[in-house]
Amino acid sequence: MLDAAEELLAEVGYADLTVAAVADRAGTSRPAVYRRWPTLAHLVHEAAFRDSDTRESARTGVLEEDVRELVRMTSELLTTPMARIAVPGLMAEASSDPTLHARLLDRFAAHGWSGFDDYLRTAAGVRAGVEAVAVIEIVIGAALVAMLVRGPDGLTEDWVDQTTAIVLGGIRS
Template sequence: MSEAVAAGRPRDGRIDEAVLAATCELVAEVGYADLTFRAIAERAGTSVPAIRRRWASKAHLVHEAVFPASSVVDGGAASDLRAEVRAVVESCLAVVGSPAGCRAIPALMGEMMADHALEEELSARLMSSGWESLAVRLAEAVERGEARAGVDLGLFIEMVFGATLAAIVLRGRDAVDDAWVEGLVTGIVDGVRAR
């Protein structure tokens, strides 16, 4: 969440879950511009003040709803470099290519580019949402002799996210299929493979 919990009664996690789910549903249905806290509150069965206590702005709420913690970098139990990269690409595609992702990401990017403080805050949130575990898994690939040392984690993620976003914009979501995933995975694996 974007704000610290105030002293007093513990926050009800069920409200958080309901609000995040309602946000995903509604942003997919109406888009970012027409999304309101009132509509989210009605669907989630809560109040606008309860939402405002938890998230500083619509951008903060939508960012957390569309990019849940660790969603883009969940490699699961992959045991080799190719499987690891494929899991990351598929996880990113699931988020970026979701109905909520397709409708929210362009608007979020616009807001972030217009507000440097918001950009820094939301980027930091995303980078802290599981990147550490991906770094560990890439280090394990180096130890196994599959990947070269010194792979830039940020560049790795930017390649996956950027390529996925560009493909959805240029090709359309339905054309970003398994063959496309395999092509991107091959390109990334070839780029990070130990020589």
């Protein structure tokens, strides 16, 4: 079902994807799809991000390097072909579906961003009161807007470096 959803997502896009089409392509029924995923958006989320690397990055203890890696990983995650197709629709769906919203946050907070709050509290040079969630929101927001303005190929190493410098400027004491 995930393969079928991914194939169809690439073929028809998020707006025209249906559970019926996924079920037909997968050789199963709509009830079988709904037994695993409560909505089409949940299925799309799993299909779009199942191969994504959301593991926690190795932290070096050097703030500049670790923030840069957070920016780089976020950029890489959001510019995959599947993410570029799925993310706009998933953002719209997550705003009105608390279970999808929680699932999206869980995928990343439990993996690639886990422990970032503790890291910021103990990192040298970070001003008191900086919350990891705010830093992550800034990084994700910057990546999403940059994709709109620059296109998905615009999130270059130079963009990562510039965004990292801006984030560091905001969190340093």
